[in-house]
Amino acid sequence: MARLDVRDIQPVNRHSIIHDEFEALEPGETLTIVNDHEPKPLFYEFQAEVERFDADGYEVERHAPDEFVARFPKLAA
Numbered sequence: 538m539a540r541l542d543v544r545d546i547q548p549v550n551r552h553s554i555i556h557d558e559f560e561a562l563e564p565g566e567t568l569t570i571v572n573d574h575e576p577k578p579l580f581y582e583f584q585a586e587v588e589r590f591d592a593d594g595y596e597v598e599r600h601a602p603d604e605f606v607a608r609f610p611k612l613a614a
Contacts, residue, residue, distance in 0.1 A: 542571040544603070552579060555609075559587065565613035567594075573603045583609060 541558050543551045551572075559568045570576060575597060583590040594610035 538567050538569060540569045540571070544571060544573045552582065555579065556587070559583075559590070559609060559611065562611045564589070564611055567608050567610040570607045570609065572605045572607065575599070575605050576607050580607070580609075 539558060539562060541555065543555065546554060555568070555570060562568055570579075580592075580595055580597075584592045589612050591610040591612045595608065597605055597607040599605050
C-alpha cells in the first residue's frame with residue numbers, strides 16, 4: 538500500500554501527482570492519501586476518468602480538522 542501526504546504540495550499540483558502515484562500501483566493495491574480537506578472532488582474525478590479505480594472500495598476518515606485520510610483502491614487484474 539502506498540501512502541501520499543499531499544498537504545504540503547501546492548493544490549494546483551496535487552491531482553496530477555496523485556494520478557501518477559495511482560497509476561504506478563499494482564492491480565489490487567491501494568493508494569492512501571492524507572489531505573487537508575475531504576477529497577470528494579478527487580473521488581468524483583477518479584470515478585469518471587480512471588477505469589481501474591474501485592469506487593466501491595473508496596474510504597475516507599477525518600482524523601483532525603485539517604487531516605483526512607482517503608483510500609483509493611485499484612481494481613485487481
